[in-house]
Amino acid sequence: MVEDLVISSTGLTKSYGPHVALDALDIEIKSGATGLLGPNGAGKSTFIKTILGLIQITSGDGHVLGLDIRTQGDQIRQRSGYMPEYDALNPNMEAIHQVRYSGELLGMNPTVALNRAHQALEYVGLGEQRYRQVSTFSTGMKQATKLACALIHDPELIIADEPSNGLDAHARNFMLNTLQTTVDSGQRSVLMASHLMEDVERVCSDIVLLHKGKLAAQGRIEDLKAIDKEIEVHVWGHASNMEEELKGSGMDVRREGRVMRIKHRGDESYSDILLAASKAGSQVRRMHDHEASLEDLFLVIMERLGHEVKSSDDLLKGVL
Amino acid sequence: MSESPETPFEPVESKENDTFSTETPVTGKSKMTAAWSSDEGESEGVAAVASLPQGQVFEQNYQPWNGTLNPRWMRNWAILRHHVLGIFRKGHRPWGIPTRLFIFFVILASCTDIALALLASLVGSTELYDMFGVNRNNLYGHVLGFWPRNILYFPVVAALLVGGMISEDRAHGTSALYFSRPISRFDYASMKFLSIAIILFLIIDGTLALYYFSEVLVMGRGWSWIIDTFPMFLGAFLCGILLSFTYTSIGLALSSISRGRFFPAIGLIAILMGTKTMAAIINGLFDKSTLYVISPYDSVAHVCQAIMGIDSSYGELSWTWSLASVIIINGIALYLLATRVSTLEVTRE
Numbered sequence: 044m045v046e047d048l049v050i051s052s053t054g055l056t057k058s059y060g061p062h063v064a065l066d067a068l069d070i071e072i073k074s075g076a077t078g079l080l081g082p083n084g085a086g087k088s089t090f091i092k093t094i095l096g097l098i099q100i101t102s103g104d105g106h107v108l109g110l111d112i113r114t115q116g117d118q119i120r121q122r123s124g125y126m127p128e129y130d131a132l133n134p135n136m137e138a139i140h141q142v143r144y145s146g147e148l149l150g151m152n153p154t155v156a157l158n159r160a161h162q163a164l165e166y167v168g169l170g171e172q173r174y175r176q177v178s179t180f181s182t183g184m185k186q187a188t189k190l191a192c193a194l195i196h197d198p199e200l201i202i203a204d205e206p207s208n209g210l211d212a213h214a215r216n217f218m219l220n221t222l223q224t225t226v227d228s229g230q231r232s233v234l235m236a237s238h239l240m241e242d243v244e245r246v247c248s249d250i251v252l253l254h255k256g257k258l259a260a261q262g263r264i265e266d267l268k269a270i271d272k273e274i275e276v277h278v279w280g281h282a283s284n285m286e287e288e289l290k291g292s293g294m295d296v297r298r299e300g301r302v303m304r305i306k307h308r309g310d311e312s313y314s315d316i317l318l319a320a321s322k323a324g325s326q327v328r329r330m331h332d333h334e335a336s337l338e339d340l341f342l343v344i345m346e347r348l349g350h351e352v353k354s355s356d357d358l359l360k361g362v363l
Numbered sequence: 364m365s366e367s368p369e370t371p372f373e374p375v376e377s378k379e380n381d382t383f384s385t386e387t388p389v390t391g392k393s394k395m396t397a398a399w400s401s402d403e404g405e406s407e408g409v410a411a412v413a414s415l416p417q418g419q420v421f422e423q424n425y426q427p428w429n430g431t432l433n434p435r436w437m438r439n440w441a442i443l444r445h446h447v448l449g450i451f452r453k454g455h456r457p458w459g460i461p462t463r464l465f466i467f468f469v470i471l472a473s474c475t476d477i478a479l480a481l482l483a484s485l486v487g488s489t490e491l492y493d494m495f496g497v498n499r500n501n502l503y504g505h506v507l508g509f510w511p512r513n514i515l516y517f518p519v520v521a522a523l524l525v526g527g528m529i530s531e532d533r534a535h536g537t538s539a540l541y542f543s544r545p546i547s548r549f550d551y552a553s554m555k556f557l558s559i560a561i562i563l564f565l566i567i568d569g570t571l572a573l574y575y576f577s578e579v580l581v582m583g584r585g586w587s588w589i590i591d592t593f594p595m596f597l598g599a600f601l602c603g604i605l606l607s608f609t610y611t612s613i614g615l616a617l618s619s620i621s622r623g624r625f626f627p628a629i630g631l632i633a634i635l636m637g638t639k640t641m642a643a644i645i646n647g648l649f650d651k652s653t654l655y656v657i658s659p660y661d662s663v664a665h666v667c668q669a670i671m672g673i674d675s676s677y678g679e680l681s682w683t684w685s686l687a688s689v690i691i692i693n694g695i696a697l698y699l700l701a702t703r704v705s706t707l708e709v710t711r712e
Contacts, residue, residue: 116545117547127539129539131537133456133531145544147444148438148441149432149544150435150545152430197428224423225425229425231425
């Protein structure tokens with residue numbers, strides 16, 4: 044559904060002289076939570092600046108919330124909230140006034156901005172600390188304040204750049220819960236750039252994976268995970284024979300001791316495994332689907348692409 | 364995560380029935396309890412307090428907002444207001460205590476000519492009045508002439524103001540707060556410029572206006588005197604604007620190339636005093652006043668002497684050279700400012 048797209052781009056390219064930072068990106072991000080993944084230098088920051096309309100693209104088209112990134116950057120930034128990765132707060136200001144000022148910079152009336160700053164800080168868990176100076180805050184509190192700054196005008200899209208960066212377990216948990224609540228109860232969209240796959244997996248339903256400025260994969264996490272679906276089998280006796288039987292029947296097997304992982308080929312895989320076990324004289328003690336984590340998926344994609352980017356369709360077709 | 368009990372805090376139980384219900388017999392003990400609010404239970408040292416269910420911190424509810432965002436002028440006004448009001452009020456840009464104290468001191472010190480003019484009028488001495496009253500030289504002197512105001516007060520105020528103006532945005536990353544909003548680089552730089560220039564303008568031209576109008580009020584000057592002197596006042600007023608503009612542009616340019624507040628502040632003072640000192644030394648040694656064109660202060664002062672119609676203190680140097688110098692100095696400073704502001708990052712520095 045086109046109207047469901049919060050961010051879309053066609054052939055989006057950004058070059059700095061000979062260096063191509065973003066290479067013909069065709070991206071479609073739907074409403075909800077989407078993770079923006081990629082190693083350092085993948086082009087995540089450039090992509091964020093591009094969709095905020097802060098830098099002019101070299102070629103291609105892009106739209107955020109239906110607005111053109113070439114000409115309507117101001118409106119995009121008015122309707123979205125950006126939470127930077129690094130410190131973006133004046134350490135000598137009280138949190139409430141910092142958040143209020145960020146609202147005023149969007150065009151909010153000072154009184155309204157102050158009122159809304161109270162709500163935003165309450166929402167991010169800083170209700171009791173809102174009159175404290177930012178310099179006295181922990182990293183988690185500073186991150187929460189930045190999120191409050193991004194949320195003050197109730198934006199349709201929140202762009203969170205490494206929101207859990209440098210947080211301890213408790214603060215990280217709270218930050219992720221807050222983002223999830225923003226998506227679930229607030230019905231807002233979140234684009235979350237992160238290196239932490241676990242965090243992305245927890246909050247986001249979709250991902251966009253960039254590598255060297257190119258699109259490596261995009262789509263639902265569940266669908267992408269299915270690319271590498273395996274069946275884990277615990278056997279007793281004649282494991283090596285069984286491995287040979289499985290390989291003989293053309294199956295892709297990885298074995299470590301009595302545990303084997305066999306690539307899922309379809310529903311017939313289970314009966315093929317049992318047949319191979321029977322032929323080898325092995326007992327199958329346990330057999331279940333093994334689902335790769337997002338981190339596994341990320342590593343596999345990066346490894347198998349060999350830095351040669353293919354479309355996500357290719358990934359889903361199992362061309363790898 | 365958002366699920367939580369309806370009331371996070373449990374109510375405190377009423378103790379009324381334990382003490383003074385209608386059935387309570389009126390005894391000596393109950394009278395004592397009523398009078399001293401004390402009973403035997405006090406010694407137990409246990410108080411009933413509100414308790415919080417474990418793990419329940421607060422109820423997190425996303426609250427939507429359906430308000431309207433105002434246009435560009437309101438956003439620019441917010442930047443201006445934030446910086447200018449920070450001098451007087453909490454909750455805006457946190458200017459340091461030394462800066463505020465020094466501004467207060469400079470305002471007071473800039474009013475000394477008002478006090479002296481009033482003293483001259485009280486004493487009734489013509490000689491004293493000629494020395495301190497409103498005239499062409501004193502109006503010029505209020506803005507540019509009197510030592511130490513010209514060397515120590517206004518340049519130091521400018522240095523304290525511009526010090527962290529842009530450099531701290533770079534250092535703290537607060538530039539992201541601006542540019543991730545619909546604030547353009549031009550709006551950002553121009554509003555910061557205006558904020559500093561307005562504060563300087565209020566100090567320099569505010570006290571100038573106070574000086575002029577206090578004479579009108581105290582000496583009971585009539586329209587003819589005002590018509591005679593008002594062009595001079597406007598000339599001095601224009602000089603104040605030119606001085607504020609020049610100091611602000613140089614100071615902000617220095618602030619934009621730095622990450623701290625010390626370098627821009629000390630750099631501004633060094634440029635203003637260093638060039639002036641060097642030009643004065645050259646003038647003293649070789650009787651050549653040409654080098655004054657490299658001094659921002661002297662260039663502005665020379666132009667203002669021409670505006671005010673007073674004798675030039677820069678020898679053979681034509682004031683048009685100084686005007687060209689003022690334009691070039693401001694042009695270079697503004698170019699540097701624009702170039703550096705365009706490099707301020709949103710995602711990282």
